Amino acid sequence: MSTETAPATTESVETEHDHHPSHLQHHFVSSEQQFDSAKLGMWLFLITEILLFSALFVAYAVYRNWNPVAFAEASSTLDWVLGSVNTIVLLTSSLTVALSIHFIQKNDRKKTVISLLATLALAGGFLVIKYFEYMAKFEHGIYPGEAFAPTGSGYEYLAAIPYVPQFFSIYFVMTGIHGVHVVIGMGLISWMAWRAHRGDFSDEWYTPVELTGLYWHIVDIIWIFLFPLLYLV
Amino acid sequence: MAHATDDHAAHGHHIIPIPTLLKVFGALVALTAITVGLSPFDLGMFEIPVALGLASAKATLVVMIFMALKYDNPVNMLTFSVGVLFVAIFLVFTLLDTAFRGDMDNVDRLTIEERERLNEQLQESDVDAEDLQVAPSDMQ
Amino acid sequence: MEAAAHAASQTDAEPRTYLNHETSLWEWLTTKDHKKIGIMYLISLAVVFLVAGLLAMAVRLELMSPDFSIMSASQYNQTFTMHGIMMVFLFIVPSIPAILGNFVLPLQIGAKDVAFPRLNLASWYVYMAGGVLTVTALLVGELSTGWTFYTPYSSQQGTAVIFMTGAIFVSGFASIFTGLNFIVTIHKMRAPGMTWNRLPLFVWGLYATSIVQVLATPVVGITMLLLILEQTLQIGIFDPALGGDPILFQHFFWFYSHPAVYIMILPAFGILSELIATFSRQRIFGYRAIALSSVAIAMLGFLVWGHHMFVSGQSAISSIVFSLITYLIGIPSGIKIFNWIATMYKGSVWLQTPMLYALSFLFLFTIGGLTGIMVGVLGVDVHLHDTYFVVGHFHYVMMGGSVIALLGGMHYWWPKITGRMYNETLGKIAAGLVFVGFNVTFFTQLVLGSQGMPRRYYEYVDRFAELHMISTIGSFILASGLFLVLGYALHSLFYGKKAPQNPWAAATLEWTNVAAIPDPHNFTSTPLVTRGPYDFHKADEVFGGSGDGQARGDGAGSDASRLTPPEAAPSAPKEDASA
Numbered sequence: 044m045s046t047e048t049a050p051a052t053t054e055s056v057e058t059e060h061d062h063h064p065s066h067l068q069h070h071f072v073s074s075e076q077q078f079d080s081a082k083l084g085m086w087l088f089l090i091t092e093i094l095l096f097s098a099l100f101v102a103y104a105v106y107r108n109w110n111p112v113a114f115a116e117a118s119s120t121l122d123w124v125l126g127s128v129n130t131i132v133l134l135t136s137s138l139t140v141a142l143s144i145h146f147i148q149k150n151d152r153k154k155t156v157i158s159l160l161a162t163l164a165l166a167g168g169f170l171v172i173k174y175f176e177y178m179a180k181f182e183h184g185i186y187p188g189e190a191f192a193p194t195g196s197g198y199e200y201l202a203a204i205p206y207v208p209q210f211f212s213i214y215f216v217m218t219g220i221h222g223v224h225v226v227i228g229m230g231l232i233s234w235m236a237w238r239a240h241r242g243d244f245s246d247e248w249y250t251p252v253e254l255t256g257l258y259w260h261i262v263d264i265i266w267i268f269l270f271p272l273l274y275l276v
Numbered sequence: 277m278a279h280a281t282d283d284h285a286a287h288g289h290h291i292i293p294i295p296t297l298l299k300v301f302g303a304l305v306a307l308t309a310i311t312v313g314l315s316p317f318d319l320g321m322f323e324i325p326v327a328l329g330l331a332s333a334k335a336t337l338v339v340m341i342f343m344a345l346k347y348d349n350p351v352n353m354l355t356f357s358v359g360v361l362f363v364a365i366f367l368v369f370t371l372l373d374t375a376f377r378g379d380m381d382n383v384d385r386l387t388i389e390e391r392e393r394l395n396e397q398l399q400e401s402d403v404d405a406e407d408l409q410v411a412p413s414d415m416q
Numbered sequence: 417m418e419a420a421a422h423a424a425s426q427t428d429a430e431p432r433t434y435l436n437h438e439t440s441l442w443e444w445l446t447t448k449d450h451k452k453i454g455i456m457y458l459i460s461l462a463v464v465f466l467v468a469g470l471l472a473m474a475v476r477l478e479l480m481s482p483d484f485s486i487m488s489a490s491q492y493n494q495t496f497t498m499h500g501i502m503m504v505f506l507f508i509v510p511s512i513p514a515i516l517g518n519f520v521l522p523l524q525i526g527a528k529d530v531a532f533p534r535l536n537l538a539s540w541y542v543y544m545a546g547g548v549l550t551v552t553a554l555l556v557g558e559l560s561t562g563w564t565f566y567t568p569y570s571s572q573q574g575t576a577v578i579f580m581t582g583a584i585f586v587s588g589f590a591s592i593f594t595g596l597n598f599i600v601t602i603h604k605m606r607a608p609g610m611t612w613n614r615l616p617l618f619v620w621g622l623y624a625t626s627i628v629q630v631l632a633t634p635v636v637g638i639t640m641l642l643l644i645l646e647q648t649l650q651i652g653i654f655d656p657a658l659g660g661d662p663i664l665f666q667h668f669f670w671f672y673s674h675p676a677v678y679i680m681i682l683p684a685f686g687i688l689s690e691l692i693a694t695f696s697r698q699r700i701f702g703y704r705a706i707a708l709s710s711v712a713i714a715m716l717g718f719l720v721w722g723h724h725m726f727v728s729g730q731s732a733i734s735s736i737v738f739s740l741i742t743y744l745i746g747i748p749s750g751i752k753i754f755n756w757i758a759t760m761y762k763g764s765v766w767l768q769t770p771m772l773y774a775l776s777f778l779f780l781f782t783i784g785g786l787t788g789i790m791v792g793v794l795g796v797d798v799h800l801h802d803t804y805f806v807v808g809h810f811h812y813v814m815m816g817g818s819v820i821a822l823l824g825g826m827h828y829w830w831p832k833i834t835g836r837m838y839n840e841t842l843g844k845i846a847a848g849l850v851f852v853g854f855n856v857t858f859f860t861q862l863v864l865g866s867q868g869m870p871r872r873y874y875e876y877v878d879r880f881a882e883l884h885m886i887s888t889i890g891s892f893i894l895a896s897g898l899f900l901v902l903g904y905a906l907h908s909l910f911y912g913k914k915a916p917q918n919p920w921a922a923a924t925l926e927w928t929n930v931a932a933i934p935d936p937h938n939f940t941s942t943p944l945v946t947r948g949p950y951d952f953h954k955a956d957e958v959f960g961g962s963g964d965g966q967a968r969g970d971g972a973g974s975d976a977s978r979l980t981p982p983e984a985a986p987s988a989p990k991e992d993a994s995a
């Protein structure tokens with residue numbers, strides 16, 4: 044472990060603040076240790092996110108296993124074209140956020156900011172498309188839970204099939220919580236873009252950008268699983 | 277302890293070249309296209325495994341390259357794998373119940389009340405056998 | 417600068433300590449010092465424990481006899497519900513990690529702080545937010561679901577359930593933050609030479625606990641969220657009236673809550689290893705087995721949740737599988753018990769208060785674990801489920817295990833935390849009262865349950881009257897012991913003898929290398945760890961004893977001065993900071 048190989052400093056370090064990189068917190072011995080810690084912490088946080096979503100996937104699996112027909116019928120009313128477009132949008136945003144890290148590692152601040160802004164725009168695009176999808180469903184009385192009352196051709200027949208409401212409940216909860224994560228991600232990315240613009244980061248220290256990138260990729264991965272399960276099969 | 281830039285690279289801050297990133301992106305798009313393209317076909321029981329397999333392939337690409345787990349400290353890989361493992365455990369053990377709910381019909385098919393009624397009827401029909409008892413095995 | 421001030425302060429009569437450094441209320445509330453955060457948790461949790469304990473006394477009073485009553489049936493339901501919720505979610509789950517883990521972990525591994533001090537402070541605030549929501553839940557309505565929140569009853573209850581589940585959702589984050597912080601701290605912040613094989617076992621216990629916290633807590637979070645949505649939007653996942661499946665709720669709930677019992681007990685195991693080794697003056701027997709069995713329990717603990725659902729109507733195949741895996745859990749638990757006993761064998765056991773708690777733990781946890789195996793047997797549990805036997809079982813493990821270990825740990829580290837010694841005689845008396853009171857209270861409940869007394873009942877038939885009376889009397893003995901602890905603890909804060917740096921002659925870093933009251937930055941110089949945490953067997957060479965076996969302890973009776981405390985670990989080579 045880094046702590047074993049890297050010789051530890053002592054209290055005397057405190058007098059040497061001037062020689063310290065400004066980002067190094069006093070309780071760490073080295074930038075390396077601080078970076079590794081932050082990254083491990085982030086990975087741990089990411090698995091909590093995965094487990095958070097896991098319960099929803101389990102609920103999906105259980106109800107689908109019990110009611111395959113209802114799920115197939117309900118799923119066929121979702122717009123797979125919009126779903127596919129949104130998948131591509133998120134994949135592209137994953138690419139741009141990966142590029143932003145590439146650029147900051149090369150100390151190219153301008154391109155870093157541009158990549159982050161591109162990511163932000165793509166994330167916004169995702170939400171806009173999602174908004175139209177939701178609206179199209181609300182128009183036909185497709186709501187989560189009790190309010191579920193399908194109307195209009197192409198939807199009315201759903202009312203007769205039991206357990207279709209469960210599909211839409213799960214659909215709205217899953218995509219809703221995913222959407223909340225997208226919004227949080229957009230906040231983080233904007234903040235990173237601002238800080239990168241301000242010149243906080245360099246090839247020496249860019250941990251926050253990297254962690255935000257990791258978070259954003261997880262949001263993408265969740266969607267990678269949501270998409271086929273909800274829209275296609 | 278100012279850090280030299282090459283020092284960083286040496287410590288696993290791997291810079292992923294742009295062509296690699298683009299190739300991975302291309303693969304992700306291709307896999308998405310395959311997923312969508314396959315969806316009109318009825319794959320029967322393979323539908324879910326195929327869809328999940330393709331999604332897992334995409335997720336693996338993102339995790340390994342975009343998230344750079346491939347070049348990262350092994351402990352992060354371990355962390356991630358443990359997380360995925362426990363999702364699988366959650367899923368499998370819950371399905372072990374829900375997919376087999378009501379299995380093992382080893383209990384008497386009649387309710388206790390029904391059994392008692394049957395018991396009474398039998399006793400009424402045969403007044404000679406006062407202490408006639410009905411064992412569960414008589415009911416099969 | 418700081419170091420200069422530090423050097424100066426050392427020559428003063430009063431050395432700088434974390435307690436006399438930055439003492440204003442504002443500085444406490446914004447502190448990032450793990451030790452202060454530990455104390456803030458201690459105070460908050462003590463309040464919760466007091467309130468939840470008083471609720472328990474109310475329950476016991478109500479059940480004292482069949483014809484005596486102090487409250488209505490619905491009040492009774494609310495009382496045991498709040499008792500359970502507060503004790504489980506707001507007290508025992510955070511207790512040992514948040515109080516002692518926070519205080520001791522960085523000291524034991526030779527670090528200046530945890531990896532993320534700000535996150536650590538955030539954890540306390542999030543926990544407090546959970547507390548506020550709990551109080552709100554109490555104010556807005558009745559909560560009578562029991563701590564398990566089973567649907568459909570819970571999804572049809574009023575707004576109180578929404579606030580309470582919200583509180584659990586929120587305080588879950590506190591737990592996640594702590595766990596995440598500890599894992600990273602243990603991986604990345606160890607002092608030079610502090611290899612994995614030299615980690616004190618308390619650290620191993622916390623490590624295993626943290627894994628469970630990180631993996632399991634998100635699931636209870638989302639479960640609570642779904643329950644809220646079930647109530648507000650009627651999404652129909654859990655409520656059978658809407659086509660949902662109530663058993664699915666139980667799966668979600670126990671996927672967290674069984675592992676949560678290991679969140680409660682694993683750090684207790686850790687404390688026990690410290691106490692047994694230190695007070696037996698022996699190297700711990702089977703260090704690796706103890707360390708790794710904690711991790712094994714953490715992992716295996718995720719595979720048994722269905723044993724709470726044997727009579728729920730889940731499939732028979734899963735009942736059988738869950739029952740079988742439940743037996744397996746007994747193995748690593750048993751390994752630990754045997755190792756602790758083997759550690760005491762031929763050691764010089766020194767019966768100070770912490771050790772009395774450790775011995776209580778051995779006895780009580782063994783009963784708790786064995787009754788656990790009993791209810792883990794599928795056929796037996798059909799009879800025992802939802803009776804007082806289960807209540808007896810989980811109090812033996814949670815109170816007899818976790819809380820007793822917490823008490824032992826608090827006594828053990830009290831001198832380091834406060835710089836004062838508590839009154840040893842009163843300590844021993846209190847430990848005795850707690851032990852006796854506990855058994856009188858809960859052993860009777862095991863008997864009651866096996867005779868068919870159901871749990872969560874307001875009334876009961878006359879044949880249970882005597883045992884209920886005995887149980888209530890026991891609970892008074894138990895409470896008197898606990899109040900005695902509270903009393904002499906507060907007393908010692910002001911009038912206690914000043915504690916020496918290492919009153920127990922323990923060998924871990926927080927005793928050997930940290931001042932009597934720790935410095936704000938813990939170590940004056942980062943230690944270089946050159947030996948294991950319990951190397952008492954090498955006492956003479958390593959600890960600089962005089963060679964007459966004194967440093968091993970010799971069953972020194974109650975005379976602490978006859979023990980030679982181990983020498984401090986040397987300082988790590990100073991790194992040239994500008995290199």
Ligand code: HEM
Binds near residue numbers: 800
């Ligand atoms: C040897 C290890 C253990 C085994 C085999 C075991 C087994 C069981 C089983 C089978 C039940 C379900 C009984 C029923 O509801 O019918 C149960 C309940 C319970 N156990 Fe354990 N247990 C063990 C250790 C622990 C520990 C260490 C704790 C906590 C520190 C704990 C806390 C609980 C609680 C709180 C319940 C009751 C939950 C409720 O229904 O309210 N157990 N245990």
Ligand SMILES: [Cu+2]
Binds near residue numbers: 674724
């Ligand atoms: Cu359990």
